[in-house]
Amino acid sequence: MTTTSIRPDGRQADQIRPLEIVQGLLHRPDGSAQFALDKTSTLAAVYGPMEIKIRDEKVDRATIEVNYKPLTGQSGVRDRWVEFNVRRTFEGVVLTALHPNTLIRIELQESRVHGSEISAAFNAATMALMDAGVPMRTIVGSVSCAIDDQGTLLLDPTEHEIETATSFHIFAFDSEMQGALFNDSIGSFTPEQYNACHEICRKSVSKIFSFMRTAVEKKLLTQVQQLQKE
Amino acid sequence: MSSSAPSPFVLSAAAFEKIAPEEYYKRFTSQKIRPDARRFPAFRQTSVQINSISTAYGSSVVRQGNNMVICGIKGEVAEPKFATPKQGYVVPNLELSPICSADFAPGAPSELAQTISHRLDQLVRTGHLLDLEQLCIVEGAAVWTLYVDITCLAFDGNILDAALLALTTALQNTKLPRATFHEETSLITVEPTSPSTQSADSATVALTVARPLFAASFACLPDGVILADPNATEEKVAETLVSIVLDTSGQLAHVWSHGKTAVANSPTIQACIEQARQRVSELQNIIQLAAPKA
DSSP states (O other): OOOOOOOTTSOOTTOOOOEEEEESOOSSSSEEEEEEETTEEEEEEEEEEEOOOGGGOOSSSOEEEEEEEOSSSOOOHHHHHHHHHHHHHHHTTBOGGGSTTOEEEEEEEEEEOSSOHHHHHHHHHHHHHHHHTOOBSSOEEEEEEEEOTTOOEEESOOHHHHHTOSEEEEEEEETTOSSEEEEEEEEEEOHHHHHHHHHHHHHHHHHHHHHHHHHHHHHHHHHHHHHHHO | OTTTSOOTTOOOHHHHHHHOHHHHHHHHHTTTOOTTSOOTTOOOOEEEEESOOTTSSEEEEEEETTEEEEEEEEEEEEOOOSSOTTOOEEEEEEEOOTTTOTTSOSSSOOHHHHHHHHHHHHHHHTSOOSOGGGGEEETTTEEEEEEEEEEEEEOOSOHHHHHHHHHHHHHHTOEEEOEEEETTTTEEEEOOOOHHHHTTOSSEEEOOOSSOEEEEEEEEOTTSOEEESOOHHHHHHOSEEEEEEEETTSOEEEEEEEESSTTOSHHHHHHHHHHHHHHHHHHHHHHHHHSOOO
């Protein structure tokens, strides 16, 4: 791999930005998390299982509701599209059958926008659900990638890299990392490029998962230490 | 007498489908057939009708099985953005009103309708379906905004395929009235036209669609079965839904997979892309049949 070019921010083509996870930073929700990819950051809050309006009630499982709020401006069709995809993905991941007739609400708020926000939203939602103790079949990790006009794959692209790209791909995987739970690719690309994007995202999502693991371990460790002090 | 009476424990097929839809579908798929008598890779019968709305700049009606969508294009003169002084706007909007299915409630557009509208918008801009610079009237001063309104009259699943086909064919048959810019007053006048006089009238500009895009969607069931062109019931029992959008040269414009299980791995997507290729050539034939005779 000698062809990897250095990007404006000094990263290699197949390098993700520095990650940051903070869990439990909000007091009122049942679970919350902030997930940051350097200058991109999304805040997630989870409520539930809680009471549900009769109209939305399902007798055999919990209903999942997702709200996505942009950093600036009114929410529009793009935000409904994010909500649709996050909801579809977590409906298959959360063990909804354990809490019939209830509502699980996932609130997502962009807090800094610098490219690949949707991936940050998926990851933040996973961490917030974990913080809330909502039972899940697996955890979800997401990575995006773009292909520039030279045909170079750029992992975890910034806003500028996405704007100038010929195609943009979002993938979300479960912890088995066999295939994508969710994928959204747009632009102009060949099946070979698509497979290459799938592969590079699949490989790098393990870094997201191990970082999630470290974050949870650290949080638990500090909790144990606090208990020991008392 | 008692032997001829039907047992009260026998379920009717309709009740079985309601109670256990997944199991109901499995009975069919194990026999390599679908409840509506289609084979797995078969798309529903599709037809396109061009420019049947006389008041629009361009229009199309798409029927795909029990789906029916109607698309009309109207234009307005607007000011371009400072960063893109030559580019016009295309505003696609899909309406899924309660008229087309009981799944949709009156009021604000449903999540699905907004999701698909966003998708169409992305395909026009990021997917380069249309060269937006041909909507320029005067650079930096006036451009066309095209409102692409797609209304669903009957909904039976796989709305993306039908909506994109309606959008592509309507844009391909859109003729814009000639707009003139008056420098002294910096006003734009648009010559009134009606499509009935369009063919003879030279005072119109036909749009060219740079990259016609066609969608093919699939439903993946638990046991590796891939159903092409799922209807509303099939979308509900599906584990994962996959949509592929291709241009006429076979280049991908969009891949969308979402669902419960990670069946949308590369081999599945590969199979879907292959089927989508065939579907695109099939759709091109359908469009050719619908094209107005010169």
